[in-house]
Amino acid sequence: MIRRIAPLAVVAVVALGSYYGTLAAAPYGLMRLAEAKLTKTAPVNHFTHTPPVRAERQFVVRPSPDLLYSVCPYDLTAGPLEVTAVPVPGRYSSISVFDARTDNAFVRNDEEMAGKPMRVVLALEGQAVPAGVETVRVRYATGIILQRVLLADPSEAAAVDPIREKAQCRTLAG
Template identity: 45%
Template sequence: PDLSYSTCVFDLANGPVLLDIEPVPDHYWSISIFDARTDVAAVRSDRDTGGKSARLALIRKGMAVPKGYEPVALRYDKGLALIRILMTDAADFPTIDAIRRKSTCKQL
């Protein structure tokens, strides 16, 4: 097996960062949030979401969380989000890649 990776480097200095992670049917996937010290702030996977998308708002204390997003409070402004998708067959990559590209990481 192999993994397809996507990364998002973020900075909360200008407000929350919203992550919308598109689910990949019939494949294990996860999103891990690491803070500036590389401590894990949160992990969600297809097992946590029941196969639905993950919608996370990366925030610092006092920041508002948009409706429909799960807050992930961080101690530092900067960090990294890492999406991993399990691939058991290289022939699946074009399909997985098309789904993966629908995920977003954007400053609010």
């Protein structure tokens, strides 16, 4: 009886280990793929403001065609990152920070901005940040920041771009 159960127990342990290992590793692997793809066209620690989505220009899997996307792949190894954005009047917009594990570490939308510019600093634990600035502590040095702006019609993109392009990511010196 034990001779029959022992191989089944080994298979069960290996299967469970593989399952949980995949669950633990998949978010990191997916984010690494996304970061690698994005950094081919978007410099690290800088926003790249993309034109409206079309089938041949999809940097996000299944993006929404009624949203304008800006992306900032980030790396905090050189220091904290200042993220600024201005809400687009009369439009839904948001800034989201995703860490290396794909966790949403921060989000702010136009209603929360209440028409005022947003300024936050992303930092790892232990990194010095300027006094009085809203700080978001993240657990991993790399990730992706997305800005999204809702359009009623794709033709509105040209009018929205000057405001959207005010969003910036920049490494803080020293």
